[in-house]
């Protein structure tokens with residue numbers, strides 16, 4: 001398997017910078033040596049570290065330092081110290097406010113840059129599209145043939161949605177997998193709603209609906225051997241299984257599908273071989289044929305989506321019963337977690 005190098009830092013990328021770094025290091029070293037002779041090495045370390053990083057300490061950091069100082073110092077010394085610290089804080093505040101005015105503006109909902117050429121507006125609403133509560137009463141979607149006595153009213157009804165687009169309340173098209181739902185940002189979708197048994201992804205026969213939502217959750221199913229991974233949206237009223245996106249929304253879905261299908265491949269391998277090594281995993285990805293329209297999987301794809309893959313394996317584990325093996329502890333998962341620096345969530 002081709003081991004990719006893209007994730008390793010390559011100092012040779014910018015030779016000028018590399019030379020400068022070496023110079024700087026030499027300088028610090030010689031400084032350090034002379035300071036050590038003078039017995040001041042500790043103090044110097046602190047100074048050179050903060051310079052090297054180039055990161056400005058936050059205001060919170062300053063307060064923290066100030067607090068410690070106060071506790072340590074006697075009452076006599078604290079007054080002049082306080083004055084200089086306040087000045088530092090003032091300049092820090094001025095610095096950040098200046099920076100903020102220079103930054104391009106972001107949407108308060110979807111966080112996309114408002115002047116970005118990638119920012120797309122949803123504009124494909126069919127004229128006869130109806131609101132969610134009107135759509136839900138459409139007889140074309142009724143699966144009960146009027147016999148409501150047999151319906152389990154406690155369960156949310158499931159439908160399919162095709163030719164869909166997802167957008168925020170400013171109609172900016174946006175991804176549904178980017179944490180917006182989790183942050184309680186309201187995002188909606190439009191498209192053609194079909195009965196759950198429908199297999200036809202065209203708009204024909206569907207009920208055109210707009211501003212369905214807000215989406216309160218999204219999920220994936222079909223990781224354990226089903227041919228397709230299904231993505232679903234949940235609103236306060238219903239669940240919608242995704243069929244095909246609209247043409248303008250397709251790029252957002254491809255991005256999600258890539259990480260979903262690589263997770264599916266990983267989980268399927270683990271179900272077959274819970275002792276799979278990282279090399280086994282690479283071999284499996286190499287021979288996996290991704291769904292139409294997606295590039296082939298490699299180590300880069302895996303590392304790029306490592307956090308999502310690990311989250312999915314954990315969530316798969318959490319649904320396991322006591323006889324099932326726990327997959328997250330497989331050798332290849334341990335390797336992936338340490339390679340990609342993934343955090344194990346509480347999901």
Ligand SMILES: [Zn+2]
Nearest residue numbers: 107110168172
């Ligand atoms: Zn927006």
